[in-house]
Amino acid sequence: MDKIYWHSVTLEKDNCKGCTNCLKQCPTKAIRIQNGKAKILKERCIDCGECLRMCPYHAKKAVTDSFEILDKFKYNVALTAPAFYAQFSIADNIDLMLTVLKKIGFDDVYEVSAGAEIITEKTKELLKSGTLPRPTISSACPAVVKLISIRFPNLIDNLIPLLPPVEVAAKLAREEAVRKSGLSESDIGIIFITPCPAKVTSFKNPMNLEKSNIDGAVSINDVYLKIAHKIGKISDSEIEKLSRSGRKGVLWGVAGGESEATESKRHICVDGIHNVIEVLDAVEDGKLRDIEYVEALSCIGGCVGGPLTVENSFVANSRLKRIGEELEDNKNIPHEDDVFWENPISYKPVMNLDDDISKAMEKAMKIEEIYESLPKLDCGSCGSPTCRDLAEDIVRGYASENDCIFKLREKINILARELNKLESGDIKNTRET
Amino acid sequence: MEPMKYHFEVKGDDFSVAGENSSKVKKILRQLGFDPETIRRVAIAMYEAEINMVIHAEGGYIDAEISPDKVKIVLQDKGPGIPDIEKAMQEGYSTATNSVRELGFGAGMGLPNIKKYSDDLVINTVVGEGTRLEITVNV
Numbered sequence A: 001m002d003k004i005y006w007h008s009v010t011l012e013k014d015n016c017k018g019c020t021n022c023l024k025q026c027p028t029k030a031i032r033i034q035n036g037k038a039k040i041l042k043e044r045c046i047d048c049g050e051c052l053r054m055c056p057y058h059a060k061k062a063v064t065d066s067f068e069i070l071d072k073f074k075y076n077v078a079l080t081a082p083a084f085y086a087q088f089s090i091a092d093n094i095d096l097m098l099t100v101l102k103k104i105g106f107d108d109v110y111e112v113s114a115g116a117e118i119i120t121e122k123t124k125e126l127l128k129s130g131t132l133p134r135p136t137i138s139s140a141c142p143a144v145v146k147l148i149s150i151r152f153p154n155l156i157d158n159l160i161p162l163l164p165p166v167e168v169a170a171k172l173a174r175e176e177a178v179r180k181s182g183l184s185e186s187d188i189g190i191i192f193i194t195p196c197p198a199k200v201t202s203f204k205n206p207m208n209l210e211k212s213n214i215d216g217a218v219s220i221n222d223v224y225l226k227i228a229h230k231i232g233k234i235s236d237s238e239i240e241k242l243s244r245s246g247r248k249g250v251l252w253g254v255a256g257g258e259s260e261a262t263e264s265k266r267h268i269c270v271d272g273i274h275n276v277i278e279v280l281d282a283v284e285d286g287k288l289r290d291i292e293y294v295e296a297l298s299c300i301g302g303c304v305g306g307p308l309t310v311e312n313s314f315v316a317n318s319r320l321k322r323i324g325e326e327l328e329d330n331k332n333i334p335h336e337d338d339v340f341w342e343n344p345i346s347y348k349p350v351m352n353l354d355d356d357i358s359k360a361m362e363k364a365m366k367i368e369e370i371y372e373s374l375p376k377l378d379c380g381s382c383g384s385p386t387c388r389d390l391a392e393d394i395v396r397g398y399a400s401e402n403d404c405i406f407k408l409r410e411k412i413n414i415l416a417r418e419l420n421k422l423e424s425g426d427i428k429n430t431r432e433t
Numbered sequence B: 001m002e003p004m005k006y007h008f009e010v011k012g013d014d015f016s017v018a019g020e021n022s023s024k025v026k027k028i029l030r031q032l033g034f035d036p037e038t039i040r041r042v043a044i045a046m047y048e049a050e051i052n053m054v055i056h057a058e059g060g061y062i063d064a065e066i067s068p069d070k071v072k073i074v075l076q077d078k079g080p081g082i083p084d085i086e087k088a089m090q091e092g093y094s095t096a097t098n099s100v101r102e103l104g105f106g107a108g109m110g111l112p113n114i115k116k117y118s119d120d121l122v123i124n125t126v127v128g129e130g131t132r133l134e135i136t137v138n139v
């Protein structure tokens, strides 16, 4: 079945001023400015949220579910990422953060870190078995997985074929909710409090699963105030013992936590999508053959730096480390074997000029030719990220040479000169000679 | 159809940009829609040869010719030449200095990998004059 492609990051047209702030920051060159408004080429967008961060006018939005989604289900379980705990200065213990969720309307909670612990064990097992291509790349961050699927086809096989912790946690949460509530599966809402749009897209449009176990995703910044108002009012005696995962699972929320947990001796942890691209390029060129495991996270600092979080990522980072380090390691991690991808990830050649190589070559030559005639200032005024991209857009038929203001000025100057000549009678004279 | 031709200069004294041109070719091939395996083979072979030019031969020139059915990379340098090609082709043979080894090169795997990932490799080298590598990868 061919689904209509849906993804989370969108543009709030009314707010967009057509400035070029987002244009240059997009790691996959998915943004163009047309008629004074930004536009996202959706098949190229990996939902990293860089544009959300960059936009001074808040014109980029992530589509998430509103809190009212809870009304759709008889019994709701909040799935919490470790990054969520780090949003509140008052939160020095996880049980408080989980209790507050039950106060604002959830029937139960389940920590994603519990899923992370299961994936940690499985990752260790697979790395030890020596059956995976080296270096093995983490598949926990959906923005990175998407990036690989459109830009690094040779690295798809290097991705560890395990579900992200959030999906594992969702599955266990649903099983537990059925047991506890006696309701049927479809009456239960598994709602993730999300730090990022990439996760939302991965639930609504899963790349490696038939169907996600997550029924809804509410952003951290949408529940932030609700929680901030409640949290101070909870007395110590009200705090329930709800947490179950240990130190390693919680530390997955900060960059480096996953590598540490999986105990790989030769690992790289790279955070920030532009840095990730640099490292993946190196892996693709065969430069990192001595590396065993690559933890790659789209956001600087890891999920604590997610685009839909509220707290400054450096503050959140140090806070989460503090919370995590106080925990013991979980000695009772359940063994789960059903944690592999259901479907393989396929290469989506969205950057191709043409399906036919000969035609693509003709187009590439045309691009070179046009590029040579452009001023090479990469100013972005034309609405394409660089002069080369404009040349490409012209050949693809999205843009015209006149979109370049320098080209346009040249033409206007010529026209003006002609006009001058006409007025002073030069044209007539030249015709006669 | 006429192949697409690209010409690159490789600076011998700047290690920070070594490998930049193979990255460029990789990008071009991806845009042209070559299959991932071909791109991988070209990228690895060209990268190794480009690095050799910087480490062992003070830079030179690269010409890339892209046709729908094959990619040809010609690398020409004016370095010291390779006195014993047979030896140089052996896995693990390297004359890299200690300082180069500290940078992570000098495992003696470059030329063997170029051979492995290409369909055809022609090396012409004259001691004291330079080296020319012609790497062909068929699609």
Ligand SMILES: Nc1ncnc2c1ncn2[C@@H]1O[C@H](COP(=O)(O)OP(=O)(O)OP(=O)(O)O)[C@@H](O)[C@H]1O
Residues within 6 Å of the ligand: B048, B052, B053, B055, B056, B057, B077, B079, B080, B081, B082, B088, B089, B093, B094, B095, B096, B104, B105, B106, B107, B108, B109, B110, B111, B112, B131
């Ligand atoms: N362009 C060149 N000019 C002169 N000598 C070269 C050139 N390319 C390779 N050689 C010689 O051949 C040897 C083997 O090359 P090869 O690329 O296999 O290994 P390496 O460069 O020493 O190490 P590695 O490629 O694993 O980092 C080199 O050590 C060097 O002596």
Ligand code: SF4
Residues within 6 Å of the ligand: A009, A025, A026, A027, A028, A029, A030, A031, A040, A044, A045, A046, A047, A048, A049, A050, A051, A052
């Ligand atoms: S979310 Fe990321 S990939 Fe998508 S348009 Fe914004 S910057 Fe580009």
Ligand code: SF4
Residues within 6 Å of the ligand: A048, A140, A141, A142, A143, A144, A195, A196, A197, A198, A199, A297, A298, A299, A302, A303, A304, A305, A306, A307
């Ligand atoms: S690093 Fe975490 S928060 Fe950021 S995009 Fe990836 S999964 Fe989402």
Ligand SMILES: [Mg+2]
Residues within 6 Å of the ligand: B048, B051, B052, B106, B109, B110, B111
């Ligand atoms: Mg070499």
